[in-house]
Amino acid sequence: MISTPQLVANLPGRVIGPEDPEYDQARTVFYGGFDRRPAVIVRVADAGDVSRVVSFAREAGLELAVRGGGHSVAGHGVSDGGVVLDLSEMRALDIDADRRAAWAEAGSTAGEYTSAAAERGLATGFGDTGSVGIGGITLSGGVGFLVRKHGLTIDSLQAADVVTADGELLRADPETHPDLFWAIRGGGGNFGVATRFQFRLHELESFVGGFLVLPANPDVIASFVAEAEAAPNELSTIANVMPAPPLPFLPAEHHGRLVVLALLGYAGRVEDGQRAIAPFRALATPIADLVRPMSYPEMYPPEEGGYHPVAVARTMFLDTVDRRAAETMVDHLEAATATMAVTQIRVLGGAVARVSPGATAYAHRQSRIMVNVAALYERDEERVAHQAWVDALAGALRQRDAGAYVGFLGDEGEERVRAAYPGSTWDRLAAIKARYDPDNLFRLNQNIPPAAGHHER
Numbered sequence: 021m022i023s024t025p026q027l028v029a030n031l032p033g034r035v036i037g038p039e040d041p042e043y044d045q046a047r048t049v050f051y052g053g054f055d056r057r058p059a060v061i062v063r064v065a066d067a068g069d070v071s072r073v074v075s076f077a078r079e080a081g082l083e084l085a086v087r088g089g090g091h092s093v094a095g096h097g098v099s100d101g102g103v104v105l106d107l108s109e110m111r112a113l114d115i116d117a118d119r120r121a122a123w124a125e126a127g128s129t130a131g132e133y134t135s136a137a138a139e140r141g142l143a144t145g146f147g148d149t150g151s152v153g154i155g156g157i158t159l160s161g162g163v164g165f166l167v168r169k170h171g172l173t174i175d176s177l178q179a180a181d182v183v184t185a186d187g188e189l190l191r192a193d194p195e196t197h198p199d200l201f202w203a204i205r206g207g208g209g210n211f212g213v214a215t216r217f218q219f220r221l222h223e224l225e226s227f228v229g230g231f232l233v234l235p236a237n238p239d240v241i242a243s244f245v246a247e248a249e250a251a252p253n254e255l256s257t258i259a260n261v262m263p264a265p266p267l268p269f270l271p272a273e274h275h276g277r278l279v280v281l282a283l284l285g286y287a288g289r290v291e292d293g294q295r296a297i298a299p300f301r302a303l304a305t306p307i308a309d310l311v312r313p314m315s316y317p318e319m320y321p322p323e324e325g326g327y328h329p330v331a332v333a334r335t336m337f338l339d340t341v342d343r344r345a346a347e348t349m350v351d352h353l354e355a356a357t358a359t360m361a362v363t364q365i366r367v368l369g370g371a372v373a374r375v376s377p378g379a380t381a382y383a384h385r386q387s388r389i390m391v392n393v394a395a396l397y398e399r400d401e402e403r404v405a406h407q408a409w410v411d412a413l414a415g416a417l418r419q420r421d422a423g424a425y426v427g428f429l430g431d432e433g434e435e436r437v438r439a440a441y442p443g444s445t446w447d448r449l450a451a452i453k454a455r456y457d458p459d460n461l462f463r464l465n466q467n468i469p470p471a472a473g474h475h476e477r
């Protein structure tokens with residue numbers, strides 16, 4: 021084992037080893053249940069540092085974890101025994117309001133980017149959580165509150181700077197290394213370390229959003245999804261069907277009873293937003309209605325720093341959530357024994373579906389509804405039971421589409437990674453992987469092994 025003083029001498033950036041007081045905090049990721057002890061964590065300052073750390077890991081033959089916001093469901097942001105390349109101190113943000121474009125370093129979070137852009141009345145869509153890193157979510161695709169209006173995060177990506185396995189810094193955009201630019205829009209961290217992204221910014225002068233909580237029964241759930249599909253593209257929704265958590269805005273008599281805890285976001289004029297949201301309010305007497313005109317960053321409220329849930333989950337796509345599918349959700353959720361069990365429903369379509377399936381590595385353009393079944397639990401020995409519950413509900417819900425969203429995949433094996441890249445997507449990604457990372461240095465991720473025989477660039 022190499023000693024930390026040796027590493028400090030050889031590595032750029034801020035080097036944190038096992039004897040550093042910061043070590044335990046620095047190796048902690050968002051999800052609990054990962055107790056991995058890297059040989060070293062390197063907090064890099066710029067693309068030059070990134071290149072040196074990549075080359076160091078390659079030459080030393082050490083496993084390399086790339087960490088942005090640390091929210092990987094599979095814990096891929098931390099290595100056991102290897103090197104963690106931690107981007108969290110690379111957070112520069114350069115907004116060009118006139119040209120509606122922003123360069124953002126890859127260690128920024130969705131929340132801080134959103135707040136800075138909103139000061140100019142502008143936005144780029146990320147996900148539903150402010151602390152998620154822009155690196156991981158962008159490379160996955162990015163499904164959030166602007167998804168039907170402006171598409172996935174990658175649909176606003178104009179360029180990226182990427183350090184590849186040989187330590188070289190490349191610009192990836194439609195003209196320069198277009199194959200790499202195609203691959204990073206959904207292909208995850210397989211092709212290199214993105215050091216910064218250039219995003220298109222969209223005007224967002226007004227916004228209506230917030231929680232709408234309705235009692236859950238099969239009719240309300242199915243009607244909610246039907247309304248979300250019929251709504252104008254300005255409206256994006258995330259419906260969590262789950263036992264009501266003890267949130268301060270929910271009356272105590274509802275705690276533990278099945279609700280639709282929905283987040284609605286309307287990107288447009290307030291009056292139009294209120295009109296678009298009215299049908300949802302009419303589905304049942306709301307238990308809580310916090311939907312109001314707000315600034316877009318208010319959709320990302322402050323989060324508790326010490327929250328590290330342990331979860332099992334299954335990401336999938338459905339064509340429809342009809343009454344029967346909704347009944348299946350209710351039956352299974354009522355029988356769940358997890359600390360928190362949830363079926364999350366996101367209606368897509370809109371701007372997502374206007375892009376052709378082959379245009380980016382995210383190929384699920386025609387998949388209408390993204391569903392995530394999840395169970396949060398506390399003790400290790402409960403895992404098997406909750407996994408069985410997740411599998412049973414996902415199996416009962418399954419329709420025609422066998423796809424998976426890579427951003428929500430856990431450590432589920434190669435078949436599930438392949439499900440994220442249907443049709444010819446997998447082969448195309450494997451060929452590009454062979455060109456930019458022939459030895460699979462970037463393998464601590466939802467891995468696409470390099471195809472044989474495609475090595476030249």
Ligand SMILES: Cc1cc2nc3c(=O)[nH]c(=O)nc-3n(C[C@H](O)[C@H](O)[C@H](O)COP(=O)(O)OP(=O)(O)OC[C@H]3O[C@@H](n4cnc5c(N)ncnc54)[C@H](O)[C@@H]3O)c2cc1C
Nearest residue numbers: 088089090091092096097126147148153155156163209214
């Ligand atoms: C609470 C929560 C809410 C979420 N909500 C949404 C949502 O609404 N919509 C959505 O689309 N997704 C959502 N996600 C999924 C999220 O987008 C992915 O887990 C994403 O990978 C997290 O990115 P990160 O940088 O925070 O994570 P990390 O754990 O730091 O990174 C994950 C992996 O991405 C790769 N990676 C990250 N940054 C880089 C980089 N700069 N260069 C190369 N590779 C990199 C690496 O392989 C790394 O292992 C959510 C996740 C959580 C935990």
